[in-house]
Amino acid sequence: MEQQPERMKTLAFLADLGKPTLRGIKKCPKCGTINGTRGLSCKNKSCGAVFRDGVRKQQPSIDAVRIVTGSASQVYSVRLRDRGPDYRGFVELGTTEAIQTVDGTIITHVTGRCLVPTCFKASSQEVSENQCQHIKLAMECHVEATPHTLKSSVLNSLQVAAETKQAIWSLATESSGPLVQRITRSIMVVKCKASPKHTLGFLHVSFHEKARMKGVTERKFYCSCQAFKASKSSANKEEPAKRCIHFYACVCAFVSDEKLGKEFSYFINFESVSRCRSSGLQASSETQLLALYPQEHTSQAASSAVSKAKKKKKEDLAVSQPIDESQVTLTFQDWLASVTERINQTMHYQFDGKPEPLVFHVPQMFFDALQQRISMGSKKKRLPNSTTGFVRKDAVPLGTFSKYTWQITNILQVKQIFDTPEMPLEVTRSFVENRDGTYELFKCPKVQVESIAEAYGRVEKQPSIRPLELKTFLRVGNMSPEQKEPTPFIIEWIPDILPKLKIGExxxxxxxxxxRNGHVEYREQQPPSEQSLELSPSLATINIH
Incomplete structure (x- = not known):
């Protein structure tokens, strides 16, 4: 009883402190775990929430990005938060199901596969409560990667082995979806051969720049195919860094886009920059392009820029001024671009896929230049597969003529022949179906950067028919294992239809x-329309192999 007054005295001393507060601690808004206010992330490892001023940091464009696959497959690139901003892995989401429990509660869960090697959860997960943070990031994602075009003319001009070019082309065409797409400012996703390590057929390639002391910038790239290790630029290095086909695929995508070419000009030619710096010179982007691409390609781009400038200057002139006919010219590339556009127009989803022959009247000099493209890659001039003589009796011009026929059975060579800077040949074209059953060309809208509020405020609504699921594709070569004879792309030439002007047909x-939806759709061939000019039976046929 003597100790009680002392206890009362102590309680009275603490009575004026007020009620206890939560100063110095805070609850995680995601899982409710108590954390310190200075904590950068939730200490509950299975939660993974990141804090910023007491609020979970929302970075959908960095944490998870949906990959453009060109199919119904849902693949996401996710950031590994515990390893830094530059480490990423893949997640594949499956079906979404709603299950009603015994007490009437409806639980929605998504089946998915986490392909992050360091993830401590099982790779196949079906219960929402046990899903890892990577699958949860993918489920919350509303951002899609930016696909980049790869021009075949750029690939053909790449100064690497023919096997490397063919490997890159195979990656680009054997499966749907873009070859290269951008995930973050410095990370790309590239298609690859499916393997136990890369089961989805995608991998990450990163390009980094870091400013050092005295104005020196350190640049390095890394590909997760492990064909080579991360390579840093160094003035003391004499050997160029080894590069894989995924690196070259990114370089082709950079050169195919003017803005990307400027942004990643250093990586376009890693070797030339190292040599220039070792000699104390500053390499320009033109120097880099010259080292990686032939002189012809660079001069062609330069002449194209000059022609555009001249065209703009002509457009700025007053309309009232008379046109000087001697200054009105048509270049070979302008003409070839019109032929390529005609081929692209022909591959329309509305029709059966076996169109009538496309007929052009062509100056002999233009066809000679085209024949040079047909022979590209060979030391000798490629002879026609067959030569046919025939007599025209029922239409002008009358007389005996020769017809030369080339059969191209390689889709890469067809693109090489008809690709131009202004009009690339479209091997595939995408369409949308209208309500009346007609089809129109689908043009992919330009990707615009949206704010976080817009990304989260927007409700995802998939169209009933996705535009990329209706496609036409050029049939060249063997299109299936069962096909015995390759489908040819045929070019026929009849010279001297107009003999004085040296114009042929x-x-x-x-x-x-x-x-349609990833499956080949077979069409019935429409009856051929009558042509205005019919050729009489040939007098002789000579086959040249």
Whole structure:
């Protein structure tokens, strides 16, 4: 009883402190775990929430990005938060199901596979409560990667082995979806051969720049294919860094886009920059392009820029001024671009895929230049597959003529022949279906950067028919294992239809197929329309192999 007054005295001393507060601690808004206010992330490892001023940091464009696959497959690139901003892995989401429990509660869960090697959870997860943070990031993602075009003319001009070019082309065409797409400012996703390590057929390639002391910038790239280790630029290095086909695929995508070419000009030619710096010189972007691409390609781009400038200057002139006919010219590339555009127009989803031959009247000099493209890659001039003599009796011009026929059975060579800077050949074209059953070309809208509020405020609504699921594709070569004879792309040439002006007749015969929802759609061939000029039976046929 003597100790009680002392206890009362102590309680009275603490009575004026007020009620206890939560100063110095805070609850995680995601899982409710108590954390310190200075904590950068939740200490509950299975939660993974990141704090910023007491609020979970929302970074959908960095944490998870949906990959453009060109199919119904849902693949995401996710950031590994515990390893830094530059480490990423892949997640594949499956079906979404709603299950009603015994007490009537509806639980929605998504089946998915986490392909992050360091993830401590099982790779196949079906219960929402046990899903890892990577699958949860993918489920909350509302941002899509930015696909980049790869021009075949750029790939053909790449100064690497023919096997490397063919490997890159195979990656680009064997499966749907873009070859290269951008995830973050410095990280790209590139298609690869499926393997136990890369089961989805995608991998990450990173390009980094870091400013050092005295104005020196350190640049390095890394590919997760492990064909080579991360390579840093160094003035003391004499050997150029080893590069894999995924690196070259990114370089082709950079060169195919003017803005990307400027942004990643250093990586376009790693070797030339190292040599220039070792000699104390500053390498320009033009120097880098010259080292990686032939002089012809660079001069062609320069002449194209000059022609655009001249065209703009002509457009700025007053309309009232008379046109000087001697200054009105048509270059070979302008003409070839019109032929390529005609081929692209022909591959329309509305029709059966076996169009009538495309007929052009062509100056002999233009066809000679085209024949040079047909022979590109060979030391000798490629001879026609067959030469046919025939007599025209029922239409002008009358007389005996020769017809030369080239059969191209390699899709890469067809693109090499008809690709131009202004009009690339479209091997595949995407369409949308209208309500009346007609089809129109689908043009991919330009990707615009949206704010975080817009990304989270927008409700995802998939269209009933996705535009990329209706496609036409050029049939060249063997399109299936069962096909015995390759489908040819045929170019026919009849010279001297107009003998005084040296103008001949060129015919292009092609076939194209249809894809609906990833499956080949077969069409019945429409009856051929009558042509105004019919050729009489040939007098002689000579086959040249």
């Amino acid at each position: 060129m015919r292009i015969k092609l076939e194209y197929g249809h894809h």
